[in-house]
Amino acid sequence: MKNAPGGVALAACVLFTMMALSGIGSMQPASAATGGIAYGFTAPVPPDQAKLNASHVGWVRQGLDWSSIETSPGVYDFRTLDRAVAQENAAGVQITVPLQDAPGFRKTQVCNGVSLFPGPSEMSTFASVLASRYNGQNGHGYVQSYEIGNEEWDGYWGGSWDNTAACRTANWYGPVLKAGYQAIKASSPNALVGMYGLWWQNSNHIVSYMTWLYQNGYGRFMDFANFHYYSGGDPSVSTPDVPSYTGEWQMIHGVMAAHGDGGKPIWCTEVGWAVNSNGQPGPLVNPAQQSQYLQQILDSSRTSGVVQAVFIYTLMDNYDGMNIWPPSGPLPAYNMLVSYIGRYPGGAIAGRRAAAAAAPKPAPAASTAPSAAVPPSPSARAIIHRRSWISGQTAATAQPLARSSSQSTLLGFVAGVLVMLPFLLAAVWRFGGRRRRQATAPTRAAQPLTMRVLCLVDGVVKPPDRWLWSYLPALAQADTVDFLSFMPSDRYQSWGKVFSYYPSYFRIAQRALAQAATTDYDAIIAWESKFGFPLACLRRLSRTPRSKLVVLAFSYKGIARYVKPLAQLVMPAIDHCTVTASGEVPYYATLLHLPAGKVSFTPLGGYDVGELEGGTTIGGTPYAFAAGRSERDYRTLVDAFSGLSGRLVINARPFNLKGVSRPPNVEFNDFMPRRDFIAAMVGAQFVIVPLVDTPHAAGVGHLIYAMAAGKAIVATRTVGTVDYVEEGVTGLLVPPGDVAAMRRSVERLLNDPALATSMGREARRRYETRYTMKAFAERTYAVLSEIVSSS
Numbered sequence: 162m163k164n165a166p167g168g169v170a171l172a173a174c175v176l177f178t179m180m181a182l183s184g185i186g187s188m189q190p191a192s193a194a195t196g197g198i199a200y201g202f203t204a205p206v207p208p209d210q211a212k213l214n215a216s217h218v219g220w221v222r223q224g225l226d227w228s229s230i231e232t233s234p235g236v237y238d239f240r241t242l243d244r245a246v247a248q249e250n251a252a253g254v255q256i257t258v259p260l261q262d263a264p265g266f267r268k269t270q271v272c273n274g275v276s277l278f279p280g281p282s283e284m285s286t287f288a289s290v291l292a293s294r295y296n297g298q299n300g301h302g303y304v305q306s307y308e309i310g311n312e313e314w315d316g317y318w319g320g321s322w323d324n325t326a327a328c329r330t331a332n333w334y335g336p337v338l339k340a341g342y343q344a345i346k347a348s349s350p351n352a353l354v355g356m357y358g359l360w361w362q363n364s365n366h367i368v369s370y371m372t373w374l375y376q377n378g379y380g381r382f383m384d385f386a387n388f389h390y391y392s393g394g395d396p397s398v399s400t401p402d403v404p405s406y407t408g409e410w411q412m413i414h415g416v417m418a419a420h421g422d423g424g425k426p427i428w429c430t431e432v433g434w435a436v437n438s439n440g441q442p443g444p445l446v447n448p449a450q451q452s453q454y455l456q457q458i459l460d461s462s463r464t465s466g467v468v469q470a471v472f473i474y475t476l477m478d479n480y481d482g483m484n485i486w487p488p489s490g491p492l493p494a495y496n497m498l499v500s501y502i503g504r505y506p507g508g509a510i511a512g513r514r515a516a517a518a519a520a521p522k523p524a525p526a527a528s529t530a531p532s533a534a535v536p537p538s539p540s541a542r543a544i545i546h547r548r549s550w551i552s553g554q555t556a557a558t559a560q561p562l563a564r565s566s567s568q569s570t571l572l573g574f575v576a577g578v579l580v581m582l583p584f585l586l587a588a589v590w591r592f593g594g595r596r597r598r599q600a601t602a603p604t605r606a607a608q609p610l611t612m613r614v615l616c617l618v619d620g621v622v623k624p625p626d627r628w629l630w631s632y633l634p635a636l637a638q639a640d641t642v643d644f645l646s647f648m649p650s651d652r653y654q655s656w657g658k659v660f661s662y663y664p665s666y667f668r669i670a671q672r673a674l675a676q677a678a679t680t681d682y683d684a685i686i687a688w689e690s691k692f693g694f695p696l697a698c699l700r701r702l703s704r705t706p707r708s709k710l711v712v713l714a715f716s717y718k719g720i721a722r723y724v725k726p727l728a729q730l731v732m733p734a735i736d737h738c739t740v741t742a743s744g745e746v747p748y749y750a751t752l753l754h755l756p757a758g759k760v761s762f763t764p765l766g767g768y769d770v771g772e773l774e775g776g777t778t779i780g781g782t783p784y785a786f787a788a789g790r791s792e793r794d795y796r797t798l799v800d801a802f803s804g805l806s807g808r809l810v811i812n813a814r815p816f817n818l819k820g821v822s823r824p825p826n827v828e829f830n831d832f833m834p835r836r837d838f839i840a841a842m843v844g845a846q847f848v849i850v851p852l853v854d855t856p857h858a859a860g861v862g863h864l865i866y867a868m869a870a871g872k873a874i875v876a877t878r879t880v881g882t883v884d885y886v887e888e889g890v891t892g893l894l895v896p897p898g899d900v901a902a903m904r905r906s907v908e909r910l911l912n913d914p915a916l917a918t919s920m921g922r923e924a925r926r927r928y929e930t931r932y933t934m935k936a937f938a939e940r941t942y943a944v945l946s947e948i949v950s951s952s
Contacts, residue, residue, distance in 0.1 A: 198462050199470035200498070200507045201257070203431050205477050207245035210252060211856050212476050212486050215747040216495070217502040220255045222430055222472045224311060227279075227287060228264035237290065239301070246295055246302035256304050257430065257472075258295075259357065260288060260341060261311030272328035273319050281340035284309065288341040292348035304349070308387060308430065309341035310334065310357035315366070329361065331370045335379035342382040355385040358430045362392065362403050364412065371416040380422055385469065386413050389431040393444040396457050406432075407461045414467045426469035432458055433474035433483040436492065441482030451485070452493035459501055473498070488896075490883040491744055499747040503757030612683045612949055613641040615708070617673055617692040622646045632938040643676070645669050670695035674703065682708040683949045689714050697734035709736040709948050713941060714765065716740070716857050717749065718792075737948050739763040739941065742858035744880035749857075763944060764884065766937025767865035769928075776833075776840030779810060784828075785875075785907065786845035788812035788838060792859035794877065794898065796821050798851040801903035803827075807911045810845075812838060843870045847910050847917045852877040854897035861885060868928035873920035875906045885932075891924040 201220030202213065208221050223245050232238050242258070249256050267283040268276035279287075288307070297303035314334050319325040334357070342354045356374075359367060367388075374380050388409055390396065396406035404412060410427050417423055434451045435441035446454065455473065462468035473485065476495075480487045485495040622628050622644040630642050647665065673685060673696055685708050687693035693712035700710065715738035732753055740746060743762045750760055787798060790813055802809045803824040811818070812830045823829055833841065842848060848867035850860040858881030865885070867874050874892030876882040886892040893909065895902040910917045930936075 198459070198468060198505075198507065199255075200502055201255075201430075201470060201472040202476040203472045203474045205475075206241055207248045209476065209478050210248055211748075212478075213254060214252060215744070215751050215856070216476065216486075216499060217507070217747070217751055218254070218498075219507040220257065220470065220472065221249060222257050222259070223249075224259050224261055226262040227260060227267070228262055230291075231264055231267070231287065234266055239294065243301055246304060250302045255306070257306035257308060257353075257355075258291065258304050259308040259311045259430075260284065260291065261308075261357075262313055263287070270333055272317070272333065273324050275317075275319075275328075277317055277328060278314065278333050279337065281336045284337045285340040285344040288344035289348055292345040292352060296349035296352070304352060306353040306355065307341070307345050308355045308357055309338045309383075312358065312360040312389065314357050315359060315361045315370070329366065331373040331379075332377075335374055335377055338374070338379055339382040353384045354382075355387045355428060356383045358387040358389040358428075359413075360389045360391075362390070362409065364402055364404050364408075367404070367409060367412050368416060371413055375416060375420040375422070380417065380420055383425075385425060386417060386427045387430055388413060388427070390429055390458070391431070391433065393434065394446070394454075396454050396461075406458055407465075410461075410465060410468050427467050428470040428472070429458070429462065429468060430470075430472045431474045432471060433485075435482035437480065437482040439480045439482045445482070448492045448494065452497045455485075455494050456497055456501065459498075459505075463505055488878055488883075489888070489894075490880075491747075496743070496746075499750070500757070503750070611639045611641075612945070613681065614684050614686060614945070615643045615645065615673060615676060615680070615682045616686045616688070617669055617696065618644065618646045618686075618688040620646055629934075629938040629941055632933075632935040633942055637942060643680070643682075645672055645676070666691050667695045667699075670699050674699050677708055684709040684711055684945060686945070687712045690716050693735060693738075694731065697731045700734040701731060710734060711736060711945060711948060712738045713763070714739065714741050715749070715760065716745075717753065718855075718857060735759075737761070737944070739944060740858065741765040741861045742881045742884050744883075745857055748880070761944060762884075763940050764931065764937070765861050765865060766932045766934050766940075767862060767869060767928075768934055770839050770843055770866070770869045773836050773839045776836030776838070778840045778844050782808050783846050784808040784810045784844075785847055785849055785911075786810050786812070786842055787849040787851060788833075788842070789850065789860055789863050790814045790817050790832075792853050792855050793817050794851045794853045797877075797898055797900050797903055798849060799823065799827055800900045801907055805904070805908065805911065807846075807907070809849075810841065812841065839866065839870070842866055842872065845870075845872060846914070847873040847875065847921070849907070850874060850876040850882065851903065852879050852882070852897065854879060856880055865928065865932045868924040868932060871921040871925035873910055873917040874924065875903070875910065887927075891920050891927055 199220055200216075200218040201222055202208065202216070202218060203222040203224065204213065206223045206225045208223070213221060223242070225242050225245075230237055230239065230242065246256060263279040263283065265276060267279045267287070269280040269283060270276070270278040272278075288309070291304070292307070293299065294301045295304035315329045317325060317328045319328060338356055345352055345354050359370065361367075371380075371386070390406050390409060392398075392403070392406070399405040399408050406429075410429070413427055414423065417425055432455070434446045434454055435443065436446060436448050436451050438445065458471060462471050475481060475483050476486055477484050478488065480489075485492045485498070616622075616628060618628060625631075627642055628644065630637055630640060647669065669692065677685060685696070687696055687710065690712060693710070693715065697710065712735055732755065736759075738749065738755075738760045740749065740760060740762055741764065746760050746762050749755060750757070785802075785807060787793075787795070787809065788811070793813060795811060795813060795818055798809070798811075799821050803826075805826060807826065809827045810830060811827065812833050814832055818829055848863070848870070850863050850867070852859050854877070859879065860876065861881050864874060864876065864882065868885075868891065874886050876886050876892060876894055877897050878894040879897065882894060886894055888894050893906040895906050910920075
């Protein structure tokens, strides 16, 4: 190692690989790249941050009612909004806040005998309070944008059009827009201020409303025009009264241009379609149409030269009809959005982001009490016409599974550095001197339809076994496939693993690097990150021939939030990652800053139980069976089973069960040999896979074994389970950490054996058609072939 960059790379690889393997794992996501329109969500306050980060959007719209903040005259409860602002500032996500739905005591404008709107004075006071608090100077964080009002300004219905039309005109709004704009600019000069989102999709209304504002001098009191679009159908279709999406922004822009303001941008701060009637009266579309229509919106906006930002309604943790990522998993519209942003990255809002970024950082913690001595108001539900969201959501239920302590993690990290250092130094010494020779190493001519592959896998692969190639058609048998395989002992938790378990993977990585230096492989396949990360580190330290490195069933677990430079150093040495859950694609793309197409969803497959017969069965009374160690939540499961008439057998490591009290009807077994494990699963009434709530896949292998065994499944609803278990068809899904829900699901199958049998039969059918080793091998081979052919 003769130069500084090599030393830096060595240190970085030591740190990063130990963090990745020992569970010091995730990083803060990056904000959206520049170029194109700005993308955002109108979402609950505060939003589901994991979903928001995974989506790559750069903005979020936080609509907390004015009446939920000013609970009585001059008394403000900022706790919910403080929490949201601090959360988004920390995540690098920009915020727009509509000043919406004033409390009754601030509605001084009366139409048809009804107090409908705040007046200029009321808006000025409230806007000043908010902008002063969130101007980045007072320890409460920074809000980049405000909207003066929301749909209440043209959403009133008076029972008939005669009683309605006069209350939807712009004369009620213009002076209020001016007052709010001036108040915000006085307290937070760099913040954007826009008009409210025009809701009523009526061509005459849109043109007359915007014309009145400009003719009466109010057009200059907004940094952007604004509208909402809810057509309920194809956004490209217009009628004489209802414009298409493109038609609406063109109408708004036409009025602005006619008054010399054509350079001002337009935002669409709400757009969406309902796929079910939860919270949405209709009309309904199917998920494919929802995705298609949303893409039309994005295409129209991106190519408009006028529409600067689009906020999608919505992203939340429930089954609202317009939610594009419900608890069951992302809908096609969400996947389309992530792909679209990958192709057309989000653009900066000109002249404002730099100012926002320069603002002082928010205080570490949000306010914990109202600004005056009044009881805190409950979380408010804001009903906005047909759409609703719940404000002030609390954090997810605490994960009950015991984790290793911070002391243990630190000891593991230090010990890991000491243990791994000799292997890394040896790799640098061994391969560093080869660089000049490798620069002129001959390359093998490309052979059509054949590959030379090195596989790093668990277990021992001996001829005639060829792992995935044993399940592939004859064409693939012409491939040359070599294996480096072993099965290390994994009986320790946290830092105890570093003395034997982790070094094994570095030894395999060294052998792989040496073998690749003398053999011209088209690709190296590493099974999971435990093989992939060490090899990626060593590849970054040497210049061996660049075979494609593909990591199958990739995962990146842990709590390392501050190692972005190290991840960027290692990940370029990995050419492609496949993941076993669809929700991991956007998650890892954001977490590790991966370019579009570098990570793909390849559903896992598994061996049929008939291939692993001969194990020792569990005797006695009928039982439910649970097993596994990664991300398991046995505490919730055991608490749910306590007092039931059924019997539960758990097969797990002692550290998984530490601190879990065992009731009489629950049995704890240490890890079984695989054949005994399969026999235990085959003999069970049904299988349970209890998990903590994680953003990465866990328990998928056990789900597939259960399906192969023809067993109904009770599983925690997580990113990893929703792709494999269909609620009510092959099993039952329960929320993370919910003892009562787990108990209900277990009791349901205990009390209805016919239902368990029916679900098990369908689970077996799904296994046979989707999740066999043959199906998995073919999916994987298709990915590998595409990667190799593109080189």
